[in-house]
Amino acid sequence: QRAANGPVEITLQRFFGACDAQYGASTDVAAAEGECAIITTLVNRFNAQNRDVHVKVNIVYWPGYDQLSAALAAGDPPDLVTMHQSVISDYSLRGLIEPLDAGLKSVGVDPTGFTPAARAGVTRGGHVYALPFDNWAMLWHVNMNLFRAAGLVHNGKPVMPRSPDELLAQARQFTRATGKPYLIQSMVNEPSAYARNLFTFLLQQDSDFFADPRHIKLRTPQAHRVLELFKQLYDEGLTTKNQDYTAATAAFLNGQGGVYLVGTWMIGTYDQAARQRGSPLAGGYAVVPYPQLYPARDATYADGHSWVVPAAQRSPEKTRAIFRLLRFLKDNDFEWSRTGHLPAYAAVIASARWRALPHRGDIVRLVDTATPLAPGVQRQFLVQQIISEEMESAITGQKPIDAALADAEHRVNDVLFNLL
Amino acid sequence: MAHARPGRWIAVAALAVAALAMAAPLLWTLLLSLKSNDDLLRGTAVAFAPPYTLRNYGDILGHSAVFGWLLNSTIVSLGVTAGVLTLSSLAGYGFARLRFPGRDIIFILVLFGLAIPEQSVIIARHQMFSALGLHNSYGGLIFPGLAAPFGVFLMTQYFRAMPKELEEAAWLDGASRFKTFWRILLPLSLPAQATLGIFTFLSTWNDYWWPLISATNSSMYTLTVGVASSQMNFAQTNGLGFLMAQAVFASVPILIVYVIFQRYIVAGVRAAA
Amino acid sequence: MEALDIPALAHEADAVPPRGWSAAASEARAGLLFVAPYLIVFGVLLVYPLLSGIWLSLHKADLFGGARFIGVENYARLFRDDIFRQAVWNTCTFVVLTVPALTVAGLVLALALNRASRWSAILRGLFFSSSVLSVTIVTLVWRMVLIPDGGLIANLLALAHLPPVPFLSDTRFALPAVALTTVWWCIGLPMMLFLAALQQVPKDLYEAAALDNAGWWRTLWRITLPSIRRTALVVVVIEVILQFQLFGQAQIMTLGGPNNASLPIVLFIYQIGFQRWDIGYAAAASEILFCIILVAAMAQFFASRGREGT
Amino acid sequence: MGGVSLRGICKRFGDALVLDNVSLEIGAGEFVVVLGPSGCGKSTLLRVIAGLETIDAGEIEIGGERIDHLPPGKRGVAMVFQSYALYPHMTVRENMAFGLDNIGVSRTETARRISDAARMLEMEQLLDRRPAALSGGQRQRVAIGRAIVKEPRLFMFDEPLSNLDAALRVRTRQEIASLHRRIGTAMIFVTHDQTEAMTLADRIVVMNQRRIEQVGTPLEIYRNPATAFVASFVGAPAMNMLPVTAVPGGGAFQRVALADGAMVDTAVPAASRKGALQLGLRPEAVRLCAAGAGDMDATVAFVEFLGDKTHVFLSLAGGDRIVAVAGATAPVREGETVGVRFDGGDAHLFDADGRNLRIMA
Amino acid sequence: MGGVSLRGICKRFGDALVLDNVSLEIGAGEFVVVLGPSGCGKSTLLRVIAGLETIDAGEIEIGGERIDHLPPGKRGVAMVFQSYALYPHMTVRENMAFGLDNIGVSRTETARRISDAARMLEMEQLLDRRPAALSGGQRQRVAIGRAIVKEPRLFMFDEPLSNLDAALRVRTRQEIASLHRRIGTAMIFVTHDQTEAMTLADRIVVMNQRRIEQVGTPLEIYRNPATAFVASFVGAPAMNMLPVTAVPGGGAFQRVALADGAMVDTAVPAASRKGALQLGLRPEAVRLCAAGAGDMDATVAFVEFLGDKTHVFLSLAGGDRIVAVAGATAPVREGETVGVRFDGGDAHLFDADGRNLRIMA
């Protein structure tokens, strides 16, 4: 709704939290640290640079899809929304969000500039439904000090296993040497980590568990192998137990284990810790993508943030304003990548200033290995949650592995089958 | 009954323990709210030792929108409380004291209403409010709270227990039924009003679900939705201190309301005794 | 407000109707006027949505349009759905765990704190204060108590050289843990209601009982409890209704896990309705929840009727 | 302002009949006291007139105007409840002002009436207290004051004095009497106190079991009770009732024989009667004398010294027990035998249905 | 089982002294009635003995055993409350059984006592009702029954009869009297009803403003009131109090002069006195006669016919108002002038402090 000749107002709905206290008025993006600060300053700068447009920010609690659904149902959705690439199908298939091909073209954004993972993540049925903002994946965050003590450092780099057996062997060696578990995992009240691990190692085995996006196949030897591996680690005490996300995050900071399986977003935090003297991580933090444990192919399950435009009646100038903002966000993707997430644009990856960022060189391999699920799969959050529940009960021994896999498969398929 | 009874000391001890169990988490929350998020990342044990900081509270207050949310929550909670007290008292008096055809059946039906879980009406309600364009408005936030039958239930019970003579005296004094209600029974129902008031205000203040899906526009956020929205992802890990500060901050108004109403409960009791 | 009673007056003042009829009729009119405002709200905001919810439950419907009438298929599906059956079981268990605890604890506290002393006032405030917190915070605080890795209880156990108990990740303990949290959180309401009731009991009854040589215990059983029976009923009914609607604690503390061991009906409804958008199915589930609560509450009423004998 | 008239009032609670075809005419400015045993319907009668209970049959008029369809507030009656029913949350002053406020009496007028009433009831210094801070007696006076200030067409008091101590009761009684003399409004006063009834009433209405037994001036009621019930209910100690049989002789007047054969000549006109009768004798109509000197002898069962008089409880040879009133210093001792003389002229005779033959004659 | 003895009892509520050094000896099986104006501390006295209020000073013994440190239930006293205090959720039967059950009386014994009490109080048919379904009078009887069945060492009644109708009040009064005669337990009975006090009491305790004014048998209290307060509080209508001055003459006995100069010879031994005195005359000590025939003339202000007697309110020439008691059929009319004769032998004289000179002499 355009006031007589006032600026066009567009509503941007996002998560990432609020940090107006420090950055409410700042347009100095370079000085901003962390997701919240960077996105806040970015928007501030856009508003400052474009007097004819005003971006009103609607911050929502992560991930905010309930509110989005409610707003869509109520018929007045925001103009621009953060959305995980894994969620796009849910909305695109119902025409709740607009294809952006034409609009992006009009502001000179060319999908061929996206990284493969990003492009796969936002494309549905040949149409681009979102502007990719980043990709992120689970990584192996390594405590080099402990690794060194366990003799698992080879010319400055952590020694990574190349097969399940090596993994077990190195883990045992590590634990023997340090008396601490090799892995730190968030295993309590954990909605997704288990599933992401499973996806990663299924991808590495080329298991086509989602050959049909409406039907998952989990009663496979590949899946069994993966669960068996994690159960083994659990049974032998080679991983922390009974930790939830918070406990695990603190545990790694406090040097209570060798490898912490968590996402790209923690790089900054741990890099900071590594620079503090006295911290258990001091001078001893490395991060690498998941090792390839299975010969078939090197792959890591990845997701990413992106921007979508909910379907609604909009005036032409409003639409134009939206795409100008999208263009602006794309142009500042480097700034965003300082959060630790992987840039969604090949150009940024290639840029020297990105590679200059700490540890980026160590994870650049992800650009080629990051893989989302098949585009047609809906309700991926729910699917991950179901699989995680079942894997937890299998790994902690409350259910036989095969039973857990069967239940997971049945429950997931029930969800997908009953979709309208 | 001034006479000490056996086991009194055991009782006192038990009470003390219970009080401790009750108080500990609250103090814990307060302590955590005074620590910086980064310190807490290492674990919450640090909360027992300095340094303490008001930084988290600063961040809350520094967030301009917070006062808007505070205002919204206050308006909505007061609105619902006032509405519930009014409707429940009127209806409670009607059900308890006035004979009209079908009264008992209707009352039973209202009691049935107690059993309706929010989830079984929320979707239809959301659609209805969309049709009426009530979302993102105070009305949209206040109306649903008014339907709760608990108040009617409570007030009816209370009015039934009141002596009839007072009412009759008022009628003889030429007071209309409404005036009798307004000047005589209402003032005498203060204890019940206070109890009901506290809990209506409280549940409205802490309500998260309906405001989340009705007030989707950040300018209409209530405090609960607002503070939730301002948490970054994994806030419990990365923003624990901030989270706790928000909890303390959001609780203060209710504690004030509690203190006020509690006084009325006591006063009402004195009047009754 | 005054407007409210004008019709009643106008009627009372008008020409002489048949004897005996007038008073009753004006009373009836006044009565309807008093209850009307609430009944309207009640009908529009509760009854109508309930009915349309029931109607919806007979459809295969999606949150974003598209509804196909399928009769009772949703209900049939629910009864085949193991997870729903488990959710029902969990919810009932939870109610059994919490409601008696809340009622008894609330009563005990009220009895202990029904004094004028300053300490009682402080303690009343303290025991009420937990109700002030929002569910997010309550669960967060209790996570720190329950988490086996460095949680409060774990540390206490460690002092006794006992292994930590994984409350939230063990199928046996998850639901009780949620129940414990809930009792701590909700104790305020029963206490307040009981306090209000206790203060209505006439003092001379206690004096008579004292002269009748009734000990503290007997006075409690034969005088106090009977005098506040109505309130006890209110408390039980309200708590049954509230606790059947367990949602936030389970969602945040356990996500209903492990292995659905703590999945309550409402969380089930939430996942179906707002994550799977299968609102027809969700509606069906919530109607069943409604029936369960109704039965439970009514059971209370009739039980108490029986006890009163009148 | 005219009187009150009730015609054929019936009232039932559920299927329990509480007022059975009650009719009563109260003259303008008349002071009527309703006497009756507990549960006979006194309060209900007042509540019906006040409009607090609907009537199932009958008509009520005040000053010739039909009121039984009007709401209580519009009937122009004031009532003092058995349980005061003061508004606990209002001060005494507010309690009194409430009713005036409702009918729109001016501020100044209200103030005047309240101060008048307060002076009259000696409670000026209580005006700003709450009922909780008053003693039983004081509350009662407030309740009366609340009625007075309304200057109604009809006052109704439901046992207003029962909780006052003797001295205060006498004073308040006389205040009500003078109040009535001053404002001359019709008043209905329910009590079960003899003295109050006798001293206050222009006419006494004796009720029994949802019916009116007799209406009359205090002296009529006392001297010529229409029924055995009235006779035994009014007067303390109660009238002695002795089972007797009519016997011939005694000329124009009826002679009766007591259980032990002793004869008593009454002042009741003789008539051919058979069957059991009851002889009613006021205690003061029983005179004590030396043993053998009276109509018969009796033994003193026990004695109540009241200071100004003495109640002597006697058992007759026939086993009947009667009570006599003697002077303050009666020289009787329990157990001794005395003679009693019946003052037959004051005696009443009641037939099997309890009707007083002396009146019917 | 011995009697009760109170020694120097003091009780204060906050800083308000309610019982001021009260001492009282009650013999075993004695029936003591406490009379006093509202608010003088009667109920408080009972509550202190019952143990419902702690005492601030003094000792209480029952049967020689110190009890003021025992809890109420252990003192072996039963009390009937001014406000009944029946258990609303129990039937009448349960109300009575509760106390017995607590001290472990056998089922059969309990049943027996209850049925006895029920018969005595005429409430057999009420045993299974709840208090809410009873009339005021019936509730009171239940309260009494609840006390009786416990067969305590001491009964205490706080104005138990005030809500009963005349007939029932007389009956219940006599039942209590006979109950007392039968079980011979000590009883303390609070009332402000003259007749009850006079008829029931072995001794009457007159209280006034947190103190005991006089203790004595009904006749002592009535005939020889120790103070002006007792004199005017006991007896209805109250004793006439006339301001007089002592004048010489009258020989051995004191002669006094009324305001209008009229002389009265009392039976009080003469002594050199100056200053204002008060002449106390019982109404029955004032005799009416033809105008001019008496000590002085007076005009009849108004007349109360009570049926068995008549109260004549007179105003003297000096302006004093006095009451006389005349026979049932006194031929006086309001406004007329009559002569009055003072029966000086019954007259009392009170000094400035209100002490009765006749007794002190």
Ligand SMILES: Nc1ncnc2c1ncn2[C@@H]1O[C@H](COP(=O)(O)OP(=O)(O)OP(=O)(O)O)[C@@H](O)[C@H]1O
């Ligand atoms: N609301 C009611 N429902 C049923 N019965 C009632 C009701 N009110 C009074 N009664 C009955 O009606 C009869 C008359 O009651 P009422 O109060 O008029 O007696 P009363 O003469 O005032 O007695 P008291 O002198 O003890 O006050 C009683 O038997 C009583 O039990």
Ligand SMILES: Nc1ncnc2c1ncn2[C@@H]1O[C@H](COP(=O)(O)OP(=O)(O)OP(=O)(O)O)[C@@H](O)[C@H]1O
């Ligand atoms: N709980 C209390 N707190 C303060 N003052 C009290 C309390 N109870 C009684 N009093 C005061 O103590 C005095 C004596 O009270 P009490 O009830 O003994 O009088 P009473 O002789 O029984 O009067 P009544 O004949 O009206 O019952 C009164 O002035 C009363 O105001």
Ligand SMILES: [Mg+2]
């Ligand atoms: Mg009555």
Ligand SMILES: [Mg+2]
């Ligand atoms: Mg008293």
